[in-house]
Amino acid sequence: MTIITIKKGTKYYEQSEILHDIHFTLEQGERVTILGKSGSGKTTFLKILAGLVAFDSGSYEKAEVKISYISQKPVLFSHMTVLENVVFPLKCQKIARKQREAIGREFLEKSQLSKWADMYPYELSGGQQQRVSVARALISKPDLLLMDEPFSSLDVRLGREMRQWVFSQIEDLHIAAVFVTHHYEEAKIFSERILLMEKGLLTQASETEIDAFFGDGMSWEGVYYPLSDWYLASEGIPVHIESSLVLYGQRYWSVILENTGEQKFIIAGDEAVNLGEKTCIAPVRRKQDA
Structure with a gap:
């Protein structure tokens, strides 16, 4: 209605x-x-x-x-x-x-x-x-x-x-x-x-407008990707898992970039990881193109 x-x-x-x-x-x-x-x-x-x-x-x-x-x-x-x-x-x-x-x-x-x-x-x-x-x-x-x-x-x-x-x-x-x-x-x-x-x-x-508004997103191999395109991966940019939660059926990850200490909020990925664990993030498109 x-x-x-x-x-x-x-x-x-x-x-x-x-x-x-x-x-x-x-x-x-x-x-x-x-x-x-x-x-x-x-x-x-x-x-x-x-x-x-x-x-x-x-x-x-x-x-x-x-x-x-x-x-x-x-x-x-x-x-x-x-x-x-x-x-x-x-x-x-x-x-x-x-x-x-x-x-x-x-x-x-x-x-x-x-x-x-x-x-x-x-x-x-x-x-x-x-x-x-x-x-x-x-x-x-x-x-x-x-x-x-x-x-x-x-x-x-x-x-x-x-x-x-x-x-x-x-x-x-x-x-x-x-x-x-x-x-x-x-x-x-x-x-x-x-x-x-x-x-x-x-x-x-x-x-793109959402990520531009928040000033978020990262470059990978010379290409800029909004945060919505990143996921947890076995290789890529090193991060530490800060927190994880599930809302409305979707899992969300808060990660800390190892090299800068910045916090990023990743909204894709289903890997089984523990809080504080060291892993990596990479763009979804890279995974799809592989």
Whole structure:
């Protein structure tokens, strides 16, 4: 089912065109990532999808769906405890207090925030506040989740844990999601579709454009290959395996280049290796051409 259809959407701010001739559709359960430099119009577009801002021209059709929005910075009620903040959407749905608090404590446990349930936002770190925002957005089981770099304020370990939990919730509940990020790993493991916002234009991003955006990719025998073309191999560029995970049926590898110490995120390969093991990476095309 199509839940959003936009045709020729245009938005101005102080006579400057922020979004130009946007065409966009979103299906129920579809996961879309939007890449773009700061000031390209990504956040404005998310706010329009959320109904917080309107296009100045063009058409925007939206089905009757429940929407949750996670902004870059946490926006919490300062006079409410962590638990009260998280269960606020359930209160708006007139769910009984005992029931909503039980659901809220379960979400706080998944977000590793249980021990702060009775504290107020000012007593938490910025990363903890953002985790509260994430839990509040998911607790009502929305049909559409809009995320504007929600994990950027979290440390690497916690950000990865939260990311995996959020993405699993999205998949399990068949939630449609639009995700703005500057993180290569997040874009690659999350999306069915990756779009590029540039100077107010929204277009489908090619693999080359994605890798160019993140500044990633490597040369091999005089040919430049995006990271999406590399796999674990018995010969090639020496690396050490840092971590491995499986999401949506695909295995992903985080590797450290032996000669430079750089981290690269490789999204192809099924070899059985152990963390810390020394191996190599090589372009997929080299394997296919051999």
